[in-house]
Amino acid sequence: MLSAVAARKARLGGKKPQPEVVSAPQKHTPSPSPSPEIVPVTKPPSKRKSSATAFNASKKKKKQHKPAERKRARYFQEDAFKTQDDVIMVDEDDEDESDASQSSMSVDRDALERVPSQTTTRSDHRTRQKRAWSPSAPLDDSSDEEGEDAVEDDSTVFDNVAPILPARTVPQEPSLLSSFLPALNDNTFYVTADEVKALNLLSSCSEQKGTVLVLSALETVALLGTYLLTVLDGSVSLCGITLPASRMSYRIFSPRSSPLPVIQCLSTNASPHGLHQLPGRISNAVEGSAAVILLQELRTDVEGLGQVCRTFDGIFMPSRWQRSHPAPELGLEGVHFLTHQTHDVSPMIIPPSWDSAMSAILQVVSEHQDFNYPRRVYLVRGSRNSGKSTFARTLLNRLISRYRRVAFLECDLGQSEFTLGGMVTLNIVDQPLFGPPFTHPSIPHTAHFIGATSPRSSPSHYLESIQALVQTYNLDIQNADLAEDLEGGDDRIADVIPLVVNTMGWTKGLGAELARKIEEMVEPSDIFELDAPATDEGWATSRAPVNQDHSTVHKLESISSSVLSTHYSAADHRNLSILSYFHAAFPAAVPTSSLTSVLAMSWNTSLPLCCQPPYEVDWKVAFDKVLLTGAGMEDVVPSEIHAVLNCAIVGLVACEPGALDADADNTTHDALSTLPYKQAASPPSPLSSKCHGLALIRALSPPATSSLMHLLTPLPPYLFASSRVLCKGELELPVWGMLDFRTLDSGGDVAGVERGKVPYLRWGKGEGAGGERRRVRRNLMRRGQM
Incomplete structure (x- = not known):
């Protein structure tokens, strides 16, 4: 009989296993007694079996209990096994030793059960199985699964070494964000609209109530939400920028989806006191302080973007953990005081190398301030x-x-x-x-x-x-x-x-x-x-x-x-930027200076895009040309241009006079039925054109019935009227922009239309072969990985 260990060693050594020689029983034995079975020493069962012989050897019968008067077991010939280490010599007292081994193992098990448990991974279990075989320390034979002392959990292997217990993890305290502790009428003061008006600020909210904070040197304040910040005295640092005392108010947007700007008081008194005439009840507390700031509410309705794009829902509100812990109230709606850092909130930290590099270039600017600037x-x-x-x-x-x-x-x-x-x-x-x-x-x-x-x-x-x-x-x-x-x-x-x-x-x-x-x-x-x-x-x-x-x-x-970054991907931020742009409200007035960029001051999130009133234009009169750019756009034939432009994001391009005359002769279309589109036309030259902004084509009439087009764009009318070219690329409207967020939770219709009849949207599972969700198995391994 060939043992499993001998067969495995012979196989690993690349040699054919030799049969074992077993000596005959001694002749002087008066009566044949059942010899004890030789239990081959094997490793715990694995997914790979060495051979059929090893498999049969691992399925031996259970040991039979021997009577007390059983005689001494017979030995094998000494010359056949003198040089082999694959057989255990069985004596007549083997049963006692086995019982003692089992009892000692049970003691070890009891000792280990008192240790805090830790999940054993598959890789750890596989690593612990691969230990050297020793003839003096028999391995556990897990093939005897029906024995009385069989181990119930075969995923745990007990070695003859002391177990290495993992260190108990101690929960760490969250990092402190705000070292400033508000105390009403001591370092925190509520000011009325009249008191704010007396400060003579430059912001549009100069007649709005606010809260004044008196900060000491190096104190920090972390706020969540949207607010206006005005430095009344001293100076503070915000996002690596030093803000001195002035009459300028800064718009601060602090959502949980990005690192929070933390206000830090600088230990300097460079700005003179008295720039702002503070109320008398605040002037006494200012003595000895380093900075005084004014916080006001900033109402822009940007918080409504979380309802439009549900991925960012509630990013301007405290998380569940923050709501469960009390925080000081500042008396401002939409402004929340944060004390500690959580898993979904991180502060904005400027590395030292960034600060050194920016300080170096500003030093160069100061050195050249008295003559021509390079x-x-x-x-x-x-x-x-x-x-x-x-x-x-x-x-x-x-x-x-x-x-x-x-x-x-x-x-x-x-x-x-x-x-x-x-x-x-x-x-x-x-x-x-x-x-x-x-x-x-x-x-x-x-x-x-x-x-x-x-x-x-x-x-x-x-x-x-x-x-x-x-x-x-x-x-x-x-x-x-x-x-x-x-x-x-x-x-x-x-x-x-x-x-x-x-x-x-x-x-x-x-x-x-x-x-x-x-x-x-x-x-x-x-x-x-x-x-x-x-x-x-x-x-x-x-x-x-x-x-x-x-x-x-x-x-x-x-x-x-x-x-x-683990909560929001780049695609999520890109979708939010698209929806923020189409819901933005830009000033309608023409800017006084041409050397400026017009920023959105508020957002219109009360209505979804499917319910906002659009511009109705006649494309025969409003546009001179329609272009398609991007991979595969040259394959779109003129008869399919209406289907391509429906629910598309297009660029509104203005060209200089005469820039499109070169292509006018080559453009062939029926002015009564089709758009001015030429297949595989190149975009206008950037030297003679510019893009004012983007628009969403919400609806396009069939070419045989009408030439009307419904457009949604945040651009003011004076820019929209000068854009005579429509250019479509690969940009697409996110699915959040197609939904009616007012009825999204209730599962109702979309803008009064039954869900199944809404264009561009498909509810439920896909149709056709392969339309259902695919099931991927990731637990399959190759033979070499087992």
Whole structure:
């Protein structure tokens, strides 16, 4: 009989196992007694069996209890097993030793049961099984599953070593966000609307009530929601920006979906007291303090975007854990005081390398303040998820503290700062921005429509559009004189507008080549390069900057991946930006200065997009041309253009006079029945056109009946009327924008229409083969993985 261990060793050694020689029983035995069975020593059963012989050997019968008068067991011949270690010698007292072993094992089990349990993973169990076999310490034979002392849980293996107990995890206290402890009428004061009016503020809410906080040095305040912040005395730090005492009020948007801006009092008394005439009951508490701030309510209805896009529902409200813990009340609606950090709330932290790099460029500006300013173009590059967009926004805010206006060139089509994706834009900003991108949608100074979230399908048009924006900055914006446009008393630089360039995070292959071309066009004076995160090695192999001799390269550390990234993906933020843009309310008045970008001041979220009143236009009169861009758009025939434009996001493009005359002769269409569309037509040249914004075609009449079109756009009428070209790309409206969020919870109709009859939407399971949800099995392994 061949033992299982011998067979396995022979197989691993690549030799054919030799049969074991068993000696005959001794002849002087008076009566044949049943010899004890030789139980082969085997390892616990695994999914792979060595051979049929090993399988049969593992299924031996149970041991029979021997009577007390049983004689000594017979031995095998000594020369056959002297050199082998695969057989256990069985004596007549084997039963006693076995009982003792079982009793000792039961004691060990009892001792281990008193230890706090820990789940044993499959990998740990497999690792513990692979230990060396010892002839003096027999392994547990798990094949005897029906024995009285069989182990019930076969996933646990007891070794002859002391178990290593895991250290008991001690719950850590959440990080402290607010070190300031509000005390009413001591360091916290409620002020009336008349008292706020006496402060002579510049904001539109100067006649609104508020709350005054008196802060000591280095105290922090973390607030959730939307509010207005005015520094009345001293100075504070917010998102890496120093805000001194002034009559300017800042709009703060602090949702849980992005890092929270934390107000920190600076230990300096650089600003003189007395800039604002504080009420008498507050003046006594100001003595010895470092800063005094005023908080006011900011009513923009941006919180309603959570009802429109349910993925971000309640991001301006405290979480369940925060609501269960009492927090101080500030007397302001929509403003919540946070004391500790939770799993869904993280503060905005500026790394030291970021602060040093931004301080260095501001020092250069101060050194050249008495003579002509050199060209200042700051390019930010880095891989995805490295904090590139966050640094670009912080740099923009830093520069606004020294310049009256700053230009911002957005080259990232996927995560745009001021508009939804699919466009390259040139914005001019004159005030700091405190909030994620969806809280400050804008009408850019100049923009060009690409129509996709990646330049992969149209790299030439992408580079031509950026080249046109750079040319616009060099000729019209860089050295503009803004002295007559701004009020006196502002000592910031007015005759130079610096440029911040935010590049895309595609840093491999074609993306690296496009980034090199952009650097050649921009000719930056400073390059801020963020290191690639540990999970992305794309930027680590990138080449050196093209104009390294003329640019100062600043190496920056990437910010650690926030826990918020696990809750919201890039696609979620992109959908929220699209819905924020179409629900935004822009000022209808024409801006007084052309060198500015119009920011949205509020949002209209009382009605879904399917219920808002649209513009009704006659496309025969309103539009001169319809273009399609992107991969596969050249295959759309003119007879299908109506179906393509229904419920589509299009760019509203304005062209210079005569720019479309070259294609007018080649465009053939029936003006009475079809749109002015030519198959495979190229987009207009960026040098002679600009994109004012985007629109949603909510409905399009059949060509045989009417030429009416219903459009939804947040653009004011003076910009919408000058857009004569419709350009459709790959952008699509998120499904949240097609629903009626007022009846979404109740499961009712959509805008009074039965759910099954709503166009563009399909409820329930899909139809046809393969339409149902696929079931994927991930527990299958190859033979080598077992």
